[in-house]
Amino acid sequence: MTILFLASCAQLHHVQIGEIDNHPKFVQKPFDIKLSEVGVDIQEAGRITKALAGKDSNNEAKKIADIIALFQMGPRTGHPVYTKGYAKNLIQLIYEKCPSGRVTGLASIRETRKYPVVSGEIVKLTGYCLLPKGG
Amino acid sequence: MNKIVILVFVVFGFACTHSLHVSHVSDFAPTYKSYEQGELVKARAEQFVVLDFAFDTDYVDQAYARLQQACPKGQIQGITTQYSTDHGFMSWTNVIEMQGLCIK
Amino acid sequence: MKKLFISTLILTLFLSSCASVNSVSLTPIPAERGNKVFTTASKTIFLGFNFDNDFIDQSVEDLKRQCPNGKISGVLTKDENINYFLYFVWKKQITVTGYCQKYAAETTTGKK
Numbered sequence: 642m643t644i645l646f647l648a649s650c651a652q653l654h655h656v657q658i659g660e661i662d663n664h665p666k667f668v669q670k671p672f673d674i675k676l677s678e679v680g681v682d683i684q685e686a687g688r689i690t691k692a693l694a695g696k697d698s699n700n701e702a703k704k705i706a707d708i709i710a711l712f713q714m715g716p717r718t719g720h721p722v723y724t725k726g727y728a729k730n731l732i733q734l735i736y737e738k739c740p741s742g743r744v745t746g747l748a749s750i751r752e753t754r755k756y757p758v759v760s761g762e763i764v765k766l767t768g769y770c771l772l773p774k775g776g
Numbered sequence: 777m778n779k780i781v782i783l784v785f786v787v788f789g790f791a792c793t794h795s796l797h798v799s800h801v802s803d804f805a806p807t808y809k810s811y812e813q814g815e816l817v818k819a820r821a822e823q824f825v826v827l828d829f830a831f832d833t834d835y836v837d838q839a840y841a842r843l844q845q846a847c848p849k850g851q852i853q854g855i856t857t858q859y860s861t862d863h864g865f866m867s868w869t870n871v872i873e874m875q876g877l878c879i880k
Numbered sequence: 881m882k883k884l885f886i887s888t889l890i891l892t893l894f895l896s897s898c899a900s901v902n903s904v905s906l907t908p909i910p911a912e913r914g915n916k917v918f919t920t921a922s923k924t925i926f927l928g929f930n931f932d933n934d935f936i937d938q939s940v941e942d943l944k945r946q947c948p949n950g951k952i953s954g955v956l957t958k959d960e961n962i963n964y965f966l967y968f969v970w971k972k973q974i975t976v977t978g979y980c981q982k983y984a985a986e987t988t989t990g991k992k
């Protein structure tokens with residue numbers, strides 16, 4: 642049970658890679674930004690409750706999970722999250738890492754780290770900040 | 777114990793959920809300007825869908841047009857494009873949000 | 881009456897389509913937006929039998945043809961699914977829109 646709860650699966654949803662500028666007059670300093678939010682799968686919670694609960698609660702848990710599913714309809718990538726806009730301030734975070742704005746080799750990754758019932762819904766951004774050689 | 781579990785279900789289950797599908801950041805070339813040298817511009821467009829009856833994806837083009845209108849004679853660098861869905865009762869709202877730095 | 885209702889329902893299911901977005905991306909937008917270029921590539925898929933995605937390759941070639949001696953910027957790439965009948969038949973469509981900026985023609989004067 643402990644192993645089940647501690648192990649996780651990483652799932653890649655989307656990846657996009659931008660231009661890469663290997664200009665000889667600049668040094669590339671790597672940076673990465675990771676934004677995440679906890680996702681919850683009510684259906685999976687219902688299934689686990691059903692498995693662990695007594696016979697009487699079996700049907701109750703399933704009914705509640707089904708009713709809740711009607712209130713959370715729609716396309717989903719990974720598990721749904723309760724906070725909107727957790728990846729809103731990406732531009733500001735990029736400029737914190739690279740104030741000059743000379744950014745290249747950007748890779749935008751949308752991934753999930755799955756655990757039982759909950760998951761980490763992650764937006765990861767890696768790139769390089771071009772710094773002039775010789776300071 | 778079962779009543780507590782059910783209560784937790786109800787509290788979490790009926791809250792609004794969202795799902796972020798794509799988050800893409802474009803290049804900063806060829807302008808390569810700092811944050812102070814530009815102006816942050818944003819655009820957003822939505823599509824409300826009931827039971828998967830959605831006949832077009834024009835809201836994406838609307839967000840694209842609005843972003844350009846926000847920076848009419850400038851270049852836009854570092855564009856963040858996010859496609860997400862707000863879940864609801866037998867319906868949902870698809871949302872496209874774009875933001876970038878307008879360089880004039 | 882019942883037959884008419886069922887026929888109308890089946891016809892509606894077949895003729896209507898449901899569109900959804902898979903992914904969308906946008907590259908830096910230029911200041912000059914006079915010359916718009918556009919292309920779309922699609923593939924109809926039956927029962928999930930899809931053995932390649934080569935239909936996408938023609939999009940880049942088509943855009944290059946529309947903008948010879950130029951640079952295409954502000955590229956909006958939209959990847960969408962259009963479902964025709966309960967996902968037994970659906971169409972995968974890639975729509976690409978951008979702006980073409982022509983490079984200035986170089987003139988050789990032969991001056992020394």
